[in-house]
Amino acid sequence: MDRSSSRDRAKRELVPVQLLSIIFSVATILAWGCRSARPHATGGRSVLRLATRDDVPTLDPVAGYDTASWAFEQMLYDTLVRYSDSGVQLVPDAAVRWETSADARTFTFHLRRNIRFSNGRTVSSGDFKFEIERVLDPANNSQGIEYYRGIEGAPLYSSGRAKSVAGIKTPDPWTIIFQLASPDPIFLAKLAMPFAAAVPPEVVARYGKDFSRHAIGSGPFMLKEWKSGQRIVLVRNPYYFLPGLPRLDAVSEEIGVDDNLQWLKYETGEIDIASIPPAEFPWVMKTPRLKALVLSQVSLATSYLGMNCQIPPFTDVRVRRAFNYAINKDKLVAVFNHRGVPASTILPPGLPGYDPSIRGYPYDPRKARQLLEQAGIPKDFAPQLWIRADETQMMLAQSIQQDLALVDVHLQLRPVAWPSLLQAIRQPGTVELVLSGWEADFPDPENFLEVLFARSQWGANNNSFYYNPHVDALLEKAALLTNLDERYKVYDQAQRMIINDAPWVLLYYPISYAIRQPWVHGYLLNPMRPARLERVWVDPH
Amino acid sequence: MLGYVVRRIIFGVFVLAGTSLITFSLAFVVPGDPAVAMAGAKADPQTLSLIRSQLGLDQPIYVQYLRYLGRAIRGDLGRSYIRRENVTRLILERFPATLILAVTAMVLALVLALLMGVLSAAYHDRATDRLLLFVSLTLISLPVFWLGTVMLIGAAATLRSFPLGGFDGWRSLILPALTLALGLAGYYARILHTNLTEAMEQDYVRTARSKGLSWLGALFKHALANAVLPLVTLAGLDLAGLLSGVVLTETVFDWPGIGRLAFDAIFNLDIPLIMGTVLFAAFLIVVANLVVDLLYAWLDPRIALDKGQ
Numbered sequence: 073m074d075r076s077s078s079r080d081r082a083k084r085e086l087v088p089v090q091l092l093s094i095i096f097s098v099a100t101i102l103a104w105g106c107r108s109a110r111p112h113a114t115g116g117r118s119v120l121r122l123a124t125r126d127d128v129p130t131l132d133p134v135a136g137y138d139t140a141s142w143a144f145e146q147m148l149y150d151t152l153v154r155y156s157d158s159g160v161q162l163v164p165d166a167a168v169r170w171e172t173s174a175d176a177r178t179f180t181f182h183l184r185r186n187i188r189f190s191n192g193r194t195v196s197s198g199d200f201k202f203e204i205e206r207v208l209d210p211a212n213n214s215q216g217i218e219y220y221r222g223i224e225g226a227p228l229y230s231s232g233r234a235k236s237v238a239g240i241k242t243p244d245p246w247t248i249i250f251q252l253a254s255p256d257p258i259f260l261a262k263l264a265m266p267f268a269a270a271v272p273p274e275v276v277a278r279y280g281k282d283f284s285r286h287a288i289g290s291g292p293f294m295l296k297e298w299k300s301g302q303r304i305v306l307v308r309n310p311y312y313f314l315p316g317l318p319r320l321d322a323v324s325e326e327i328g329v330d331d332n333l334q335w336l337k338y339e340t341g342e343i344d345i346a347s348i349p350p351a352e353f354p355w356v357m358k359t360p361r362l363k364a365l366v367l368s369q370v371s372l373a374t375s376y377l378g379m380n381c382q383i384p385p386f387t388d389v390r391v392r393r394a395f396n397y398a399i400n401k402d403k404l405v406a407v408f409n410h411r412g413v414p415a416s417t418i419l420p421p422g423l424p425g426y427d428p429s430i431r432g433y434p435y436d437p438r439k440a441r442q443l444l445e446q447a448g449i450p451k452d453f454a455p456q457l458w459i460r461a462d463e464t465q466m467m468l469a470q471s472i473q474q475d476l477a478l479v480d481v482h483l484q485l486r487p488v489a490w491p492s493l494l495q496a497i498r499q500p501g502t503v504e505l506v507l508s509g510w511e512a513d514f515p516d517p518e519n520f521l522e523v524l525f526a527r528s529q530w531g532a533n534n535n536s537f538y539y540n541p542h543v544d545a546l547l548e549k550a551a552l553l554t555n556l557d558e559r560y561k562v563y564d565q566a567q568r569m570i571i572n573d574a575p576w577v578l579l580y581y582p583i584s585y586a587i588r589q590p591w592v593h594g595y596l597l598n599p600m601r602p603a604r605l606e607r608v609w610v611d612p613h
Numbered sequence: 614m615l616g617y618v619v620r621r622i623i624f625g626v627f628v629l630a631g632t633s634l635i636t637f638s639l640a641f642v643v644p645g646d647p648a649v650a651m652a653g654a655k656a657d658p659q660t661l662s663l664i665r666s667q668l669g670l671d672q673p674i675y676v677q678y679l680r681y682l683g684r685a686i687r688g689d690l691g692r693s694y695i696r697r698e699n700v701t702r703l704i705l706e707r708f709p710a711t712l713i714l715a716v717t718a719m720v721l722a723l724v725l726a727l728l729m730g731v732l733s734a735a736y737h738d739r740a741t742d743r744l745l746l747f748v749s750l751t752l753i754s755l756p757v758f759w760l761g762t763v764m765l766i767g768a769a770a771t772l773r774s775f776p777l778g779g780f781d782g783w784r785s786l787i788l789p790a791l792t793l794a795l796g797l798a799g800y801y802a803r804i805l806h807t808n809l810t811e812a813m814e815q816d817y818v819r820t821a822r823s824k825g826l827s828w829l830g831a832l833f834k835h836a837l838a839n840a841v842l843p844l845v846t847l848a849g850l851d852l853a854g855l856l857s858g859v860v861l862t863e864t865v866f867d868w869p870g871i872g873r874l875a876f877d878a879i880f881n882l883d884i885p886l887i888m889g890t891v892l893f894a895a896f897l898i899v900v901a902n903l904v905v906d907l908l909y910a911w912l913d914p915r916i917a918l919d920k921g922q
Binding site for chain 1: 646649657658659660661663664666667668692695696697698703706707710765766769770773777778779780863864865867868869870873874877880881882
């Protein structure tokens with residue numbers, strides 16, 4: 073190979089240096105040129121900019137049963153009744169008033185007359201009936217079907233033996249009557265779920281299973297753009313029945329943005345509301361400027377460690393109680409920066425029927441060790457705790473592991489993916505311990521006690537495979553009581569019995585947090601539902 | 614040539630059938646109940662059994678597979694359990710974003726690799742060569758998630774020169790494309806460097822040089838064409854891999870492509886979507902393989918495809 077003279081060589085050595093300089097200069101100029109004044113310019117319109125990790129699975133109320141879908145569905149659709157913005161009291165939505173029969177079997181709703189879908193068509197009682205019939209149609213695979221099976225004629229309709237549900241009557245366009253097969257004092261709450269929202273049948277007929285992409289409702293906003301995995305944009309529904317609302321012109325949500333990227337976007341002013349990543353949480357709460365912008369709300373939820381009452385030695389109530397005494401809940405909530413309140417009841421604060429007089433099991437490792445010895449548990453006992461594979465769950469599990477080690481229980485942690493965990497905990501004899509939680513679907517003790525502890529829920533939500541015939545009898549009795557005070561008393565008895573049997577270690581009530589920009593006002597967290605946005609406004613900024 | 618193409622297409626169909634069988638079987642092996650995945654954590658047993666019957670999950674596995682295969686042949690990959698939408702539609706909707714990212718990254722990688730490879734060969738065994746080799750090794754070693762995060766924090770959050778993720782015009786393309794391209798560029802540059810230095814010592818280059826062609830002239834006119842050939846295979850297959858979805862880069866940069874779709878599908882145990890994305894990836898790789906082989910034969914006439922060489 074020819075090698076040039078040293079001068080030529082020196083010349084050639086210069087080339088890359090010059091080249092690198094040119095590349096660097098071009099990159100700098102390009103980077104500078106790309107500087108953005110303010111991303112997502114709103115053009116003088118009042119737009120709330122949000123970001124989320126999860127894509128919105130659906131905008132069809134027949135299908136949605138998750139926070140991401142419901143957050144948008146409650147902006148797009150109206151139900152007959154809904155929850156207040158920051159509480160769990162039922163307030164009128166499409167219905168201006170309603171009557172409930174004394175036996176809690178007949179519910180009559182009178183609709184507002186000025187409600188229109190975002191395409192301008194007036195909403196009638198038939199639109200509500202249509203949607204509930206969609207939910208009850210097995211072809212639609214709706215997860216809401218279980219909530220409306222109690223309507224008279226619903227089973228016949230679902231099995232294809234009736235053309236419509238006999239128990240839903242629409243005598244005129246402004247009245248809808250529900251007749252139930254048996255009393256259901258919480259039927260109103262079931263009608264506040266997005267499953268029961270009004271949708272226009274002609275639009276559903278036109279788009280079929282693609283209705284989700286062409287969603288039309290009568291809520292405060294309407295769908296403008298939905299690019300899967302990318303962005304969803306809602307704009308004001310010009311026909312919304314409440315004058316002056318919504319106060320925003322549009323809501324724009326970026327999809328696929330994880331908590332950390334959300335935080336960066338919040339810091340650079342690209343989004344208006346953000347969740348707070350665990351790593352940033354202590355710093356945010358120590359910074360007065362940021363702390364003033366933090367919103368918090370104790371959720372209507374309970375986190376617990378479930379013990380499988382059918383797998384020895386957890387068949388022995390002394391072992392289950394020992395675990396309750398052994399776990400330090402104050403330390404547990406401190407582990408994740410106090411984003412939860414130590415729990416002593418199954419029903420969380422804020423839920424009707426919550427009983428603050430229940431003290432639960434105090435932290436007492438000595439008593440725990442005594443109970444374990446009485447039960448004949450050896451000092452090398454090493455049960456397996458199944459947890460969802462994520463950072464926070466792992467931290468909590470490690471805290472529990474340390475506590476139990478003090479009473480000679482050597483917990484083995486088994487982190488698994490969420491879908492796998494869901495399947496495993498439903499299999500009898502598979503999971504001896506699980507770290508889990510339950511969020512209310514509607515504010516009633518039935519939604520916790522019946523769903524999580526009744527024998528009929530083995531293989532479904534009763535993942536501790538708990539059974540006490542006295543508790544089952546109380547649950548059956550309470551479910552039919554229409555006098556709410558009496559109902560809550562019976563549920564309280566059941567709750568006390570369950571806590572005494574100790575199938576769960578009650579851990580904490582989670583607190584949800586968010587942070588807003590200083591220019592955002594009227595944003596309220598709800599303990600049970602995603603935040604409503606029709607009363608939110610944004611200052612020019 | 615035509616016979617070869619037909620044979621490869623038939624072979625490709627078998628590969629896809631095999632892939633579909635494997636992914637379908639895996640869906641039954643991994644823990645997780647599709648009915649629970651669809652109905653959610655709170656579903657009651659009655660709802661679960663209704664959903665199982667609606668989806669045909671109560672049928673024997675071979676019946677379910679044959680039904681799936683029959684629909685897949687017609688381009689219908691089923692409906693997502695979680696999104697309740699047609700899987701083919703979801704994939705095709707996300708594909709353009711991945712296509713733009715993958716092609717841009719590949720073009721950037723090749724340009725950078727050519728630049729680095731030629732320079733390091735030109736200055737073989739000198740300081741520039743060593744520097745470029747070090748740079749290329751560093752680029753190969755940088756994990757994509759780290760590089761992506763550093764770029765986001767540095768270029769986007771601190772300098773505010775680029776958007777903080779998302780898919781919003783050409784500016785949002787630069788950082789994710791660079792993140793993908795740098796590692797590939799380092800790898801290709803090293804290959805190119807080795808091939809070029811070897812090629813420059815071959816007889817045909819010596820002959821050209823003895824006829825008076827300059828060193829650089831010989832490199833560009835004779836050595837480069839031969840040294841680049843192996844890159845065609847590599848780049849073709851890498852491009853297919855990129856087109857199948859680049860999970861980490863798409864996740865870090867909030868890029869709405871196939872990779873993130875597949876990631877979400879796996880996370881939610883959305884079996885039709887998992888199978889759809891895997892089958893789509895297999896299809897791309899089969900096609901890319903074929904294209905690469907044809908391209909190779911076209912670029913190097915010594916390769917005769919019909920004879921199976």
